Amino acid sequence: MIRLFKHPVILILLLILCPTTILIFLLSNDPLLSLTSFFSGPFSNTYHLGNMLNSSSPLLLTSLGAYIALKSNSFNLGGEGQVFLGATITALLSVYFDRYANYGTLGLIILIAIIATGLITWLSAWLDSRYHVNSLISTYLLSMATIHICNYFITQKFLKEGSNILASDKINDLYKLKNILPPSTLSSGFVIALVIVVISSFILKYTILGYEFKISGRNTKFAHSMGINSNIYKISGLTLSGSLHGLAGVLLVLGNHHAVIVGFSNNLGWNGLSSALLAGSKSIMIIVTSLLYSYLDSGSNYATITSDLTIEVSTIVKSVLFFVISSKIIKEQIIYRNKK
Amino acid sequence: MNIIEMNHICKYFHVNNTQALDNMRLSVKQGEIHAIVGENGAGKSTLMKILHNIEKCDSGEITISGNTGMVSQHFRLIDELSILENIIIGVEPCKMGFLIDNKQSKESIKRILDKYGFHLDINEKVGNLSIGQKQLVEIIKIIFNNSDILIFDEPTSALSDNEAHKLRETLLSLKKNGKTIIIISHKIKDIESISDRFTIMRKGQYIETVETKNVNLDEISRHMSGSDIVKTIINTTNSVGKVLYSFNTKQLKTSIHENEIIGITGYGDCGLHTLENDLEEISLKNENIGYVPSDRLGKGVELNSLLKETMIAKKRFNFSKIGLLQTKRINDYCNGLIRKFNIKGYINSITGTLSGGNLQKTVLARVLDTDPEILVLCSPTWGIDLESSNNIYNQIKLLKDRNRGIILLSSDIDEILKLSNRIFVMYKGNIIKELKNDGSASQEIIGKFSSGIIND
């Protein structure tokens, strides 16, 4: 029985259940209603289920991006800015070149978004290897600068008139991703994100490229001694991480908001980072952790509508989860002992 | 009277699933020098850490009448700070309870220096000191701490012969001043010349405690490993074959021949490390040169990866087809290596969970399986128990007999003398002497050269 409680999955579930329940009992006047709506809300009908899955699709990509940066032994703390840059480029270019709207243009726009975000993280990686500027700090700084500059373009050049939120015009209907589960907002973007994660996991696990990438990230000295150029892998890891965040921004515009909204990145950068950390050593676990995060968010979303809870309950639960999951002791004591 | 009494001490390490101490006991008399001997991995350091209260034991009773102070194998000094600051850590004399009183510290340290006849400028930065001086600082530090029981973990392993001799005298004078000393050492000389009694440990267990003067010291090593090891004997005066490769690095300009072992040695920062880096670069560019690094945990294996991932690292391209890894072939190959080299571990276990000896076997397996013409071996038996060391010597012998050339970098002079045809001695970054190992070379001669004395 005690062994059962020590299983990682059970542990994570307990870590979600306990703080949530405590919080709800503390905060809500009708705890039972809040509790049921929090946990069962996302599954109550296709509408909520679809919305939950849709919100997880950009998260899948940011998690993968954060995961790849972590595996190349660097932290990408600039996810927020990179998602926002990807979204801004997609929305603004789509609106600006609306006259030439066709799939070729869309492809080009997406490519520009991916390259631009990749360049930003490449700069951080390059600064790290050339000048020893810690990429942890430079990614954050560049991201903050990017957010402000994007805000400038949205609010000063492309602001939608007569709207009560700071947003750009909607993109062309042609560009919107196909809805696959009406009446919910679930778009084909979810499938795209899922496929990208699966392919990346496969590459990491079963190819020589993935092998060299993992070894370089874990131990530069060993990699060098084995004739692997770990610096290239380190730089491309961070670059790829930026591009994936950019792609998440693209997906956010094409599949979720259909425009870019100031200050509305859904915390995708931070959530991606924590879900990647939660995924641990297996990249395919990203799918599970991203869905878990979306579930927590949709749960608190749903509970906000139906009961007197606030949406931040999920943030608190996530931070507790985040905290405990980074513990080395728990990994050693539980995971290693179970192997024995 | 016994100043230390340890009974039924048990300690288990979860990280690598080993029982480090198993019902261990130890009793030390007031005012004696007590040596603790045993193979690497026998649990000597762990026992001392428990005695000094750095590690907690799982169970057992300990009675100590006095303060302990410990000088560990890797010094715990801070290079950036002065000798004075390093010495006072932990028992800083203070004004008003928090302001460090430099004047009082200086006086107390002076008193110790005078009493034992040490010479040091206590305002010097520790980073500028030699290894022997650093050790002296460690000793002053534990005397300053008012310790009655002084624990030394392998104190002579990093010292030159001359420094080791001085240290032994220091220990004897500490004993004269009423201190109790516990010393962990591999060197028979340490045990023979200064210890009163010694305790033998094997695999975490107590074997026996004996009076030094009553035993034949040649028997100690047999006691330590528990069985008679057939010693590998390598002929160092054989005629060599044709030239395999000519090295031309900044330090090493010589040719290696078939059926030859070149030993390169020296003390401390003599340049062995730079030479190793140069040789590594050469081995990266040349497929026929295998390289076994001295930094085996960093460069030799990847501790956080699976054992099979570590094993295929060099030969990885042999196991991929259009970029895909062939899992089955990898598994077969790695299982084969494990059997062939008798490695205790599984292909899917994390490399870091293997013991030190098995990690070195893994490195050798990885390198030897590529069957290199020339092998660069750096400190191959450092920190490895006698039995495993002997296995490694055996592998070296087999390799040599197959007309391979071997470059051996090691600061262990015994090892160099045992294996090499030619011996190069390094001092301050350069090779200052080349010797033929035909009986004329000895510990003392090489030791002299290593200290920079070349006037024949």
Place this chain on the structure above:
Amino acid sequence: MDIFQAMTPFLLASIGGLYTEYSGTTNVAIEGYMTMSAFLFITIYKITGSYFLGITLALILIILLSFIHSYLTVKLKANSIITGLAVNMGFFGLISTIEFKLFNTKGVIFLERTTRLDSSWLIVVALILPLLTMFIINKTRYGLRLRIRGISKKTLMYSNINPDFYRISAVIVSGILAGLGGIFLAMELRSFIPNISAGRGWISLVIIYLGRKHPIGIFFGCLIFSITQIFSNFSQKMAIPSDIILAFPYILTLVALILTSRTKVKKDSL
């Protein structure tokens, strides 16, 4: 006076962060601590109406929170950067939740317009902090051991000193100082707004690196940032768009980091 006012939160937060740097980690939760203490101060002041109680209770709660944060990080052997991020995230969640519960809003909490809060003493504290820190680090027992903790944990262990105490206390000191910075901001504004620290916590981290982890270097780092901040307030009245001005300090910081680390690399290679 303006310049000192602008410098105060930076100085408090970055000197606080310096203590954790000495102990060998980076406290990335400074931003969270600033916001949290600003919120606690305004909330307690609004409820009790007492200036003194507002500061003391807010600081006591900050001490408690930073103790939990650092104690768990040390005892669970967790990655301190990750737990710092978790603390940031958790604090923002907690603030919104409690704010909504107490005041039924997630926006700004105003104090009455007539309220006068004396914050000048915090400016004085901030200005003497660099010198005080130099004294503590170089002359006291705590300072010596703190520095050693940052370099080698084992050295302390072999002297039978509890190394965890120094790491935990450093995080608490940085929590208190960052908290004072947050309280200062709240006093200046006479209100709490959700994004009150506006990246100052992160910039303080950058200032620590920019100042080469030395109190005097940090003092000048704060000076540079305060000047840019005043300049940006000033030029907001002119034609330059505010968003571009807001982006400026981040880019400037990066450039400064590149310039300082470049000289460092050269020095090492000589």
